[in-house]
Amino acid sequence: MAMASSGMWVAFALLAATFHFRTTWVDFLALVQHGRRYLRPAGASAGGISTKRINEAMDRIREDSYVVTARLAQHLNMACVIAVPLVYDGDFMTFAFMMFANSFLYSMHWSVSAGRIHVSVSSLRCFYVFAYAIMVLAHWMGPQSYDAHSSAHMKCLEAGQLVSILVFVDSRTHTVAQLVLALTEVCRHIVNRGWERTELTATIHAQLVFSGLLIIAAIVFELILRGRVAAQFQHADAESLVSSFRTLLGGICDAELLLDDKLKIEAGTGLSRILLSGNVWEGAAFEDLLSQDLEEQLRFQAFMSTGGHDSQSTPATAPCLRVTFCTAQQQRVGVDLYHVPVPHLYGCEDAYHLLAMKMDMESSALPEAMPAQIPSIASRSMTSTSNGLRSRASSRASSAAEGSLLPGLPHLKELMLVVDPQQSHEVVQVHMQYKEGRRRQDETPAVNLRQFVRPTEWQTISLRVQQFANRGRSGNTQKDDLGMLWVRMIDNPGKYMQARDSKMTFKDRGAAGQVWIHLRRFRSSGERSVGRPSELGDVEEHPEESSE
Known part of the structure; x- marks a missing residue:
């Protein structure tokens, strides 16, 4: 071969080495580094x-x-x-x-x-x-x-x-x-x-x-x-950091959640306490738990999409968005939502989302009754109650037994009306919130449950409410059924109506919590079923007279 001679071999070697060095010297320096x-x-x-x-x-x-x-x-x-x-x-x-x-x-x-x-x-x-x-x-x-x-x-x-x-x-x-x-x-x-x-x-x-x-x-x-x-x-460090942050958030917030890149709940704590439900939320779509208002849904989607891809644009503090949850009892709960994206966690292409939720206790509204659940006697209560109050103006001193069951000032703190925006402006829902006894300036007695229920059932109802509250404070938030319950008519407290469906729900508010009683499917005392006459239909509660 021609390359057998030393001169030809040296020339070929120099040519090949020069070509190789000129094309790979950058990679060679990178290998050195x-x-x-x-x-x-x-x-x-x-x-x-x-x-x-x-x-x-x-x-x-x-x-x-x-x-x-x-x-x-x-x-x-x-x-x-x-x-x-x-x-x-x-x-x-x-x-x-x-x-x-x-x-x-x-x-x-x-x-x-x-x-x-x-x-x-x-x-x-x-x-x-x-x-x-x-x-x-x-x-x-x-x-x-x-x-x-x-x-x-x-x-x-x-x-x-x-x-x-x-x-x-x-x-x-x-x-x-x-x-x-x-x-x-x-x-x-x-x-x-x-x-x-x-x-x-x-x-x-x-x-x-x-x-x-x-x-x-x-x-x-x-x-x-x-x-x-x-x-x-x-991977282990990321797991440890996420777990530590979630533990910290669980101690200072009402709930914390980890959402995957599809905004489905991966893990979390405290959500059942906000939604008043004991369901298992892992795998559920987070957007389904929010209010179905289109504008709020769009604001939530825009809020979650910011800062998830470019780490340089991520703000120094977690952004916040006010959202509304709808609980199982049709209650609207305002929640401040804090969001931090966790890019490429667990190998995902997009980002996971760490959420911290702080419930606004002041803006939480009372549970809204659905229009289909409003009985006819309750829908007419506003007009009939005003007429009844005027007809009994002379006997207000004995209002605990004969007067209005829902007093006004100075007990009343908030009044909310849900109005049908048609020409008649029909009121379809009424919600009233009263001041607690320690917040009132006068010494008048507070509105209590005993004024609503039938006297012969008071001890049973009082005991069941207390037992249910104890279970709620211990962490058991499952609803309880009171069965059929007789309560006073709003427009005529001297008579009773029967709630054939009554349920209790525990709300972790205040020092001892609150028990919410939801009554529906009413019927008056005159609509008793055949074969089951009420033995206490004419029983009325009279105030006890102090004997001297």
Whole structure:
């Protein structure tokens, strides 16, 4: 060939090297920088993960992998000890050396497997240095004839080198050792075969390729393993941070939620307390729990989409949005919603969302009765009550027994009317809120439940309300059914009407909480079913007269 001459070969080598350097010098500098980071002290930090922490984890991996390898390799080592007299029976020195090397490996692996020796990374590094020294001697003590016997001997040594790289993941140790073994093999060739150029060049080329590939494999394998360990630490740290933040939010907020990238509830606490329901919310769409008002839904979607992709645009403090929840009792609850996006949590492409919710106790409205649930007697109560009050103006001194069941000032704190916006402006819902006894300035008695229920049922109702409140304060927020309950008519307190559906709900408000009683499906005392006459239809409650 034309390239056989030295001049042509030198020209070709310079041309190829120049082309390679001009196209890869940037990548070469990047590799140098990466190598400098790899060789820096263990206490430094890379990517937020302590290098010392990764090194400690890598040391545990090296120890564990060697123990597993020793448990398996001890059986192979025993087979090699048995086979040595058959394979190396031609020369006593070779036989003695190979018997010593295999016996040493077997005893080491057996001791580790039996628990007689507890290895550490420093002792393993010393062991592999000694093992590589045995390999160097094995090149000189083994068959030197370059026949099939010598080829089999060299294959065993090469297999040992490959297994060492996989078991003890330490590229620094293997890089130096592979260079020494390559130089040893070249020296052995010169001693046995002389300086003949063709064979020497082929040997040098083979050793450079073989050792170079093993060094690259050792470096790449360790880098991949270190990257995996760092990723596991990052995942564990993210889990710990999210869990800690959620625990903190649970202590200072009414509820905290973690939503996935589809705005479905991944986990959370406190939501059942806000919605007055014991349902399991994991997997539910968060938007379904909000008010179905279109404008509020659009504001919520815009609020959640801000700051989720560009971390530089994320504000220093969590943004807040006022939203409205609709509870199972048709109550509207105002909640301040704080939002922090958590990008790429659990490997998602978009971002998870950490929400903190603070319920506005002052703006929480009383439960709204649905129009279909308003009985006719309640819808007419506003007009009939005013007429009844005027007709009984002369007997207001005995209002506890005969007057209006729902007094006005100074007890009344808030009055809310729901009006049909048609021409007649019909009032379809009325909600009244009274001052608590400690907030009133006068000494008049407060409106109490005893004024509503039938006297003969008061003890039973009072006991059930107290027991239900105790359960609610202990954490049991399930609704309770009072069954059929007789209560005074709003427009005629001297008569009673029956609520055939009455339920209690506990609300964690104030020092002792509140019990909400929801009554519906009314009928008057004159609409009794046949066969079940009321024995107490004409019973009226009279105020007790104090005897002197």
